[in-house]
Amino acid sequence: MYLKGNFQDRGSAIRALRELQAGGFPAAALDVFSDEPLELPRGVLDRRSHMSLTVVTGAVTLCLLTIGFVYFTQYNYPLTTGGMPIFSFWATGVIFYELTMLGGIVTTLACFLWESGLLRRNRRIPVPVVAPGIISIRVHCREDQSDEAGGCLDRAGASDVGRMGELS
Amino acid sequence: MAAAPEIIPYSQVRHDLWRPLSGASRRYLAIVSLLSAITLWGLFCWGYQLYEGIGVAGIRRPVFWGFYIVNFVFWIGISHAGTLISAILRLTEAQWRKPVTRAAEAITVFALMIGGMFPIIHLGRAWIFYWLIPYPNSRLLWPNFRSPLLWDLTAISTYLTGSTIYLFLPLIPDVAQLAEHATGLRRKLYRFLSLGWTGSDREWHALERAMKLMAAMILAVAVSVHTVVAWDFSMAIAPMWHSTIFGPYFVVGAIFSGIAALLLVMSIIRKTMHFEKYLTPHHFDNLAKLLLLMSLLWLYFSFAENLTVWYGNEPKEMNVFGVRTRGTFSIYFWTMVFCNFVVPFVLLGVKRLRTIRTSTIAAIAVLIGMWLERYIIVVPTLAVTRLPAVSGGYSPTWVEISITIATFAVMALLYLLFSKLFPIVSVWEFEPHPAPED
Numbered sequence: 001m002y003l004k005g006n007f008q009d010r011g012s013a014i015r016a017l018r019e020l021q022a023g024g025f026p027a028a029a030l031d032v033f034s035d036e037p038l039e040l041p042r043g044v045l046d047r048r049s050h051m052s053l054t055v056v057t058g059a060v061t062l063c064l065l066t067i068g069f070v071y072f073t074q075y076n077y078p079l080t081t082g083g084m085p086i087f088s089f090w091a092t093g094v095i096f097y098e099l100t101m102l103g104g105i106v107t108t109l110a111c112f113l114w115e116s117g118l119l120r121r122n123r124r125i126p127v128p129v130v131a132p133g134i135i136s137i138r139v140h141c142r143e144d145q146s147d148e149a150g151g152c153l154d155r156a157g158a159s160d161v162g163r164m165g166e167l168s
Numbered sequence: 169m170a171a172a173p174e175i176i177p178y179s180q181v182r183h184d185l186w187r188p189l190s191g192a193s194r195r196y197l198a199i200v201s202l203l204s205a206i207t208l209w210g211l212f213c214w215g216y217q218l219y220e221g222i223g224v225a226g227i228r229r230p231v232f233w234g235f236y237i238v239n240f241v242f243w244i245g246i247s248h249a250g251t252l253i254s255a256i257l258r259l260t261e262a263q264w265r266k267p268v269t270r271a272a273e274a275i276t277v278f279a280l281m282i283g284g285m286f287p288i289i290h291l292g293r294a295w296i297f298y299w300l301i302p303y304p305n306s307r308l309l310w311p312n313f314r315s316p317l318l319w320d321l322t323a324i325s326t327y328l329t330g331s332t333i334y335l336f337l338p339l340i341p342d343v344a345q346l347a348e349h350a351t352g353l354r355r356k357l358y359r360f361l362s363l364g365w366t367g368s369d370r371e372w373h374a375l376e377r378a379m380k381l382m383a384a385m386i387l388a389v390a391v392s393v394h395t396v397v398a399w400d401f402s403m404a405i406a407p408m409w410h411s412t413i414f415g416p417y418f419v420v421g422a423i424f425s426g427i428a429a430l431l432l433v434m435s436i437i438r439k440t441m442h443f444e445k446y447l448t449p450h451h452f453d454n455l456a457k458l459l460l461l462m463s464l465l466w467l468y469f470s471f472a473e474n475l476t477v478w479y480g481n482e483p484k485e486m487n488v489f490g491v492r493t494r495g496t497f498s499i500y501f502w503t504m505v506f507c508n509f510v511v512p513f514v515l516l517g518v519k520r521l522r523t524i525r526t527s528t529i530a531a532i533a534v535l536i537g538m539w540l541e542r543y544i545i546v547v548p549t550l551a552v553t554r555l556p557a558v559s560g561g562y563s564p565t566w567v568e569i570s571i572t573i574a575t576f577a578v579m580a581l582l583y584l585l586f587s588k589l590f591p592i593v594s595v596w597e598f599e600p601h602p603a604p605e606d
């Protein structure tokens with residue numbers, strides 16, 4: 001089941017998050033909704049990200065694939081060069097560079113879509129409607145935990161604390 | 169004592185920035201119609217060139233590069249307005265950037281689309297442009313990866329892809345909000361583009377991380393793109409092209425013209441959309457200072473480039489130098505110096521003269537000057553060749569002039585349509601309570 005509570009200010013939302021985490025609710029069960037980015041202090045709802053590493057990996061991968069492809073195409077046509085090499089890093093370096101960056105850019109987009117959960121969102125999970133300036137916290141918990149979760153939200157000063165029904 | 173910054177409530181911000189999206193005034197429709205007509209005329213001219221052949225353009229032996237290549241370099245330069253400026257300001261966390269970035273990023277995408285068309289128009293037989301793309305084909309021939317033409321293809325494709333993503337990502341939260349309020353087709357469009365954005369902290373964190381990474385990468389790509397365009401020239405052993413500083417010289421010129429384009433667009437947006445509260449004199453003042461700085465940098469690079477040629481006194485180089493500064497092309501050369509240095513230096517260098525109006529005038533002058541600069545880089549070198557017997561001139565035909573004018577109309581048209589569909593100032597990034605430095 002899902003519970004939600006609305007907060008007027010950032011401070012009380014952070015208090016609620018701290019209390020919920022101290023009460024044993026993992027970060028994965030908590031979501032904060034707002035109409036602008038909410039800066040949270042370190043230790044509160046830290047979301048792990050592998051975006052930088054994945055982007056570097058994507059960039060290097062496309063770079064290597066490009067080098068392989070260019071190398072292959074340079075030797076693919078049976079050009080007679082009298083034994084001289086026709087594959088030149090200097091002259092094809094620009095292409096390797098650009099495609100390395102393209103690899104990084106495309107991987108960034110893919111990482112954003114993956115980490116934000118936009119393309120793998122379960123449409124049945126309810127999403128609170130957030131009015132401008134309001135911060136809403138959604139808690140995923142078991143039935144027997146709802147009182148404790150609701151208490152944490154109440155004590156931090158939440159309004160409209162209530163259960164959210166799953167969408168069919 | 170300085171006046172306290174005006175605090176604009178969030179609801180007011182949203183109302184003001186969304187206002188231009190609804191309805192279309194008669195004046196708007198008239199301008200769109202006029203621009204569409206010019207665009208259609210440009211398309212007709214291109215069609216005529218495709219039908220009749222490239223001979224209808226003024227490019228003749230030995231001047232094989234004319235208006236099309238000038239426009240290509242110019243528009244690629246303009247494209248540096250957005251992404252580069254926006255990325256620098258984003259990475260340095262300059263607060264004043266917030267109302268400026270989207271307007272700038274949109275310029276990049278549209279200018280790149282226009283600039284990228286010119287090599288295809290210039291090809292003449294545009295329908296075989298795909299021969300540049302590497303794919304297994306029956307001729308067993310692959311594109312020559314060592315050719316600067318293919319460097320251009322990869323650089324511009326990468327930059328266009330990156331810039332489009334860079335424009336799109338921060339647009340998502342805004343279109344998600346718009347989707348809640350719009351109706352009909354617009355609602356469908358916004359919902360599709362918002363990708364199901366809910367405003368959760370996971371989404372915000374992923375967006376912020378992605379934007380930081382994108383800003384860093386796009387900077388590297390933007391610099392490389394104009395360097396590659398410069399290398400199209402400097403890799404040729406031609407007088408006044410074969411220069412080691414052409415890369416940075418072009419990059420400086422590109423940023424210079426990019427800032428000018430941004431200033432001009434912001435000035436028009438401010439006036440026509442009544443964004444006086446959001447695009448304040450402070451924003452214009454900052455951009456004007458940047459424009460002045462780039463003007464001085466441009467002067468430095470131009471001086472260094474021309475001085476070394478003059479001091480070297482190599483006959484073939486001096487022939488080109490002569491026609492540029494004292495001969496046929498001198499009118500363009502000195503107009504360029506006047507527009508790119510004298511006007512910005514006087515209007516923006518003196519604090520009392522630096523207003524929104526004078527900044528706009530300086531920006532227009534710089535845009536004219538930078539177009540002329542591209543012209544006098546491209547044409548004189550080809551017109552004054554190493555062999556006197558093959559020297560020749562260049563005069564553009566009505567087809568080239570029409571297509572050139574049409575591209576400006578396309579730019580304006582794309583911008584008008586974009587600003588009617590999406591908020592040109594990012595709503596979610598705008599601070600309802602301005603920071604003291606704003």
